[in-house]
Amino acid sequence: MADDPRELTRLERAIDRAAHRVLAGRPATGARAVLIECVVFLLKQAWACVFGALLLAVIVAARLWYPDDAPLARNDALTIAAVLIQVGMLAFRLESGRELWVIVLFHITGTAMELFKTDMGSWTYEAEGVLRIGAVPLFSGFMYAAVGSYMVRVYRLHELHFTRFPPVWATTLVAAGIYANFFTHHFFFDLRWVLLALVALLWLRTVMYFRIWRAVLRVPVLLVFAGVALFIWLAENIATWAGAWFYPNQVDGWELVSPQKLVSWFLLMIISIVLVTWVYPPRSPDDRVPQRVRSGETAEAAEA
Template sequence: MTPWGGVGGHAGGMARFLRLLAHFTAVQALCCTFALSVVGLLALSRALPLENWGLARYDFLLLGCLLVQGALVWTRFETPREALALLLFHALGFGLEAHRVALGAWAYPEEAVGKVLGVPLYAGFMYASVGSYVAQAWQRCELRLSGEPPLTWQVGLVGATYAHFLLSAGLEVRLGLTAALLLAHRRTRVGFTVGGERLAMSLPLSLTLIAAFVYLAENVATGLGAWVYPHQAGGWRPVHPSKWLAWALMLTPAVLIVARMRAGEGRAAKAGRYPIPHPPARRSGRSETP
């Protein structure tokens, strides 16, 4: 397995690197289909005269997210099992949103029919879009983890991470959790396929890079009025950089859930209980291995 950092280390390496980078970028954009759809709906909700139609913006976003989710399953871009897994991300995200909104960490100031506990129901889809990205990347890039800590450690750390968000623990706790996760996953690497070549990267580095893009997306989303942080009440300002670390921590449960789901599918397929339901259009040019 070739390390990602070594793709340009020989004659003609730069051309190979650029080829792999172009392929990687195209696949990553495809994996972000649901997330990009949510951002597109946010932009559309600002452009359309929804008030003239008697439709609240948050309700429009909820309907749009439901239609996108249905279309992705209908076109077999996502499997029904993946859609069910995304419901878990939606539920976890909505629970966190309701708790944090109650504490005043951020707000959804507009009125809507589909608003519960101060949180519009579309908000959970923003967390589901992160889960959708991980699930799509797992399949399209043939992600595999190696050097993982024991499952009990993973579950314990994920539980502690989610609890720390719910309990609004301070920066010291967040930094302590980050150190614990780095220590537990110091040997964990994620293998992935790009352009038919097998590469690898440190899992903590991978989560940090993904979190950077989620942080940029959060700035775009708040700029489009998806929600409002207290410091943005008087007008949009960049999201605090500490949210980058928060998203890196939040990505850990997503990776664990998808990894367990894929592992369960692989074991069931080997036992002959059912085939892994991935359509040919989603293959990357290589044979799929569970």
């Protein structure tokens, strides 16, 4: 059910055609129609989260069942598992080559920040394993890649369109300032509140349109950013409980991640959005492909 069937992977096109066959003839209004839209929304979100969900499941499994005396360090096992997940995503057509570019960008920017932040003591990893750069195990970059994977998959699964989206050059400058502030606030003034004000100024009037199945909903994009930041913060609590990394207040025993981290994740969302727009330029509702292009038959023709 993507805006352009050519943006789906081969497996997703097969799922798309099967979904159209199952949902064909279903009521367009009433309680059953609303229930169908809710189910489709949850399924699309689950599909978009598949990379992050698999990685988080591996992290939790390693916490619960990985033996302490295993010859392979747990962090190295997590890195190998993350690589296998990424390879599997490509091999089984769960991810397109175009998405991989965004994920690589997330991986690079995330790892660079990890190296600096761990050196400054913002958080730490267990000192074990050989698959690492300095104090940073290589699986950490895949956690940022999981955010990138979710962002690009949501973009096409929900056919995202925007009204009054800021110019990409302006959003890029703000994103660069946000990224720089993650480093410079350790030495100079913390400008996060100034940056938040700039984000609000840029995106306050931006509205996001997203398709579920039949329904196309619209919502202020800043509200979406906040919702995704909350979701990542919840996942972060699970990951720190599982020992993937530790904040200073968690070294002697797990505690809830500070709600102040929601601001950091919100700002990280801005960087994420900008990276995605470099590969998938924002589209207005007027750019939608006509409804007939979304049929399974036309999707097959587009593939051909």
